[in-house]
Amino acid sequence: MRFAGITGGQRVLDVGCGTGPASITAARAGAQVTGIDLSPALLERAHLNAKTASVAVSFQEGDAEALPFEDGAFDVVVSQFGHMFAPRPHNAVAQMLRVLRPGGCIAFSTWPPEHMVGRMFALTARYVPPPEGVAPPPQWGDPNVVRQRLGDAVRDLQFERGVLAAPTLSFGHYLALMESTGPLGRIAMVLADQPDRLVAFRMELEALFGEHYADNEVRQNYLMSRATKL
Numbered sequence: 080m081r082f083a084g085i086t087g088g089q090r091v092l093d094v095g096c097g098t099g100p101a102s103i104t105a106a107r108a109g110a111q112v113t114g115i116d117l118s119p120a121l122l123e124r125a126h127l128n129a130k131t132a133s134v135a136v137s138f139q140e141g142d143a144e145a146l147p148f149e150d151g152a153f154d155v156v157v158s159q160f161g162h163m164f165a166p167r168p169h170n171a172v173a174q175m176l177r178v179l180r181p182g183g184c185i186a187f188s189t190w191p192p193e194h195m196v197g198r199m200f201a202l203t204a205r206y207v208p209p210p211e212g213v214a215p216p217p218q219w220g221d222p223n224v225v226r227q228r229l230g231d232a233v234r235d236l237q238f239e240r241g242v243l244a245a246p247t248l249s250f251g252h253y254l255a256l257m258e259s260t261g262p263l264g265r266i267a268m269v270l271a272d273q274p275d276r277l278v279a280f281r282m283e284l285e286a287l288f289g290e291h292y293a294d295n296e297v298r299q300n301y302l303m304s305r306a307t308k309l
Contacts, residue, residue, distance in 0.1 A: 095161015
């Protein structure tokens with residue numbers, strides 16, 4: 080939220096809001112926030128989180144590639160590891176820019192392809208290939224790709240890198256969490272009838288995990304991108 084420069088009174092859209100961390104943080108800063116996500120289950124949790132935080136956020140179900148808002152409806156459009164999962168990136172970014180007013184800020188965080196999460200996506204794609212034509216989400220973590228996708232619709236494009244440190248006691252704990260609540264659950268289901276491949280996948284994942292694990296934390300690099308709409 081600091082990176083996006085959000086202040087009180089701004090109209091903010093959080094694309095792929097999930098359980099609402101970015102939306103709620105912006106609302107606590109006094110912004111008028113709308114969060115949109117495809118998952119009813121995540122939105123249900125987002126409502127509970129907003130209630131716990133005692134803030135008002137308008138959460139609704141919707142698609143990043145077909146945002147149900149008027150042109151220029153928002154002062155700021157953000158996405159925290161959300162819009163990057165839209166299968167057609169150019170459609171998603173076109174929609175995000177359409178609903179952003181001229182002079183407004185678009186800002187998002189993404190996983191770089193060369194770091195842990197980006198490499199994890201590449202690993203899972205080798206075992207369970209994504210549908211044909213779907214762009215790999217970590218492409219959004221490459222500044223050159225971001226420049227190309229935002230194109231001449233923006234100015235003052237800036238980048239900043241950071242590290243997310245997630246506490247976990249062991250690889251077993253990390254795997255259990257990711258398979259029960261994260262994207263690895265689908266991989267485990269698909270490979271359930273191929274036990275040898277599932278074991279091989281988990282061994283490769285553990286090796287990757289080991290490169291980024293120390294002091295009971297797994298450290299994951301991320302990229303933040305910010306620009307002003309012309």
